[in-house]
Amino acid sequence: MLLIWIDHQSSFILGKHYKVEAFLGEGGFGIVAKCRDTMTNRAVAIKVNKSRPDILQQAKLEIFILEQLRRLDSDAANIVQWNGFFHDGERVCLKFELLDQCLRDYIWDRKNHCLPISEVRPILGQLTNALSHLGSVGMVHADLKPGNIMVVNRHESPIKVKLIDFGLACPASAVMPGDRVGTVGYCAPEVMLGLPYNEAIDMWSLGLVAVELATGLPLYPGNEDYDVLKFIIETQGQPPDHVLDSGTRCIKLTRLDDLEQIIMFRRGPEAGQRLFVSLIKQMLALDAHQRITPSEVLRHPFFSTKSSLCIDMSAERSQNPVVFQHPSNLEIVAEGCSFLSLALLKVSSFLKGVFPSHCR
Template sequence: MGLTTRYVQIGEGDVLPAKSGGYLIEKFLGQGSFGKVARCVKLSTKERMAVKIVKNDSWFSEKEELMLKKLRNLDQDKNNLVKFLDRFKYGGLVCLAFELLDINLYDFMKQRHFMPLHLCQIRIITQQMHVALNALKSISLVHADIKPDNIMFINHQSQPFKLKLIDFGLAAPVSALCPGTEMQALGYRAPEVILGLPLNEAVDMWALGCVLAFVYLGQHLYPTDTTEIDDTRAFLSLLKQMLHVDPDRRITPSEALEHRFIKMTHLTSKDNPSPNSTPACSKMQEESTTGVKNYKTSSKAVNWNLVSITSSEYSADEETACGSSIPVMLCQNPSGPALLCCNQCSP
């Protein structure tokens, strides 16, 4: 995986020449809309760095460089901001060198199969990122692209949950924000951005809130692609009709079977004429053949009448212990079946 321009072709093992000393490309770490990021060794110091390689004719390189110069007015370590170290040009490319960090928050969650973090861990993330936002606010700068991918661990092994905010390619002065400006990743986009309202640094607070919800829930708080949004709207449409307070206006089974959420007509397009080719439908087809497993709570299988399958059968005609109409927990009665009861029962 290399990078080719009309001037040069570079790949792993090549050296990027710079006045401060050449950079040996060890590995390409990833790529974005405007260029690639490589792990490099600065030959003069043997220090590993992350070098973002951007095409010189891109407005992106000039804009990011300007924002990074503003960041140099701050203590980047103290304020949990990625440290910008060097800038040089080579063969029609602009190269921006940063300190090398560990793993981003999204990949970290992916490694743990999106298992939610504990609140004590989320508190550490919250504090550090608010320090970063407070620093940006002090110089009237908006990051404009806060998401799990742009928050990175410094070194999770030696400094657990020590983080930094990265990627200022879309950052902008607050004074430059205009209503209708398109910014932020879908799913982390503030309402005022969507609605075309006046904008300020509060858009970053919204996005950070979505990040914290992501690590708390183990999933995105809001849909992150248009297909998911359309599918969510279809599902909510059906749910609203199923939960109509007026039983005469509540949707019938035959009507529900014709609803777009089940028919998936909202997922068809010119590029995807068959809704059955979508990942969601593939999953549905898989479950229809393998069967859906019982939902599990606290690692204990529960059957449909809400009594542990290891307990005695419970009749729906039985009254709950102590006469409560709101069952809260299982009450084990030595002389009879396990009953659903409220917390007022004596042990």
């Protein structure tokens, strides 16, 4: 029997007429369920928040954000369509359109758990479009990662994707320096260092997502900010002094990297790979002020070739911002390589192409 309540009560009806059909996922907030509206017979996704006071407060903030995003055309903006909320007892339930599969699972089902550049391009274009629309209303998503990106229909070609989960989103004008947002491994340096941040943190995260799509592995793995920053410094060098000097968090990088020598794996040749690497370097600029913007991304030569992005930029400048007052084809050249070594080799190969001057 499907258990859908965090408090272990079992029931199959949410509100008055949403019949639970499947459990889709869970997080610190609660659970997401696939439901059937018994009045319209339409399938929907419902985010059921826990009844804890702090979660209820977070749900109210998310509703505020979603209300602002209603000014956008969800299809044109590549963001999930929100259809309001209701209460189920003390729980706040948010209604969304039902989408097919998260991008993390989509790439996991593919060969080598990665996509060719020709498939990365339209996905990256659509997500850049989503960031452009969020920027047009002054919003920062603040938790962009493969698990928060949904494929609308995996059988379409090219696939269409939408950005979901605005639980950590906020108006750029409301950002407080030192606020810890995002997920370890996808956070921009300015977030990890406790600096003021803006929409540029989403571009950093998108750059990491793009690399993961192309390689099948996270570029900067780690369980803590320390580990991630160590990877960043090893591959890109130390952040500029003015960035480090402004940080509110002090992380002393004193450990030496004693990873054993590994044998390099190379990606097979793919059209557009060099331009892709060029774009990634601009998306992952350590200084947020130097990081490429969504409109600049879409003008990059990587997107100059004819490809269907499934995007509509017509609404980009029509909104007012919200202001708050206060390798594929890998050749294994050594036997007996562990999975961890294989992962390190794959990432190291990509890093050498992206940041050759800092790879040793």
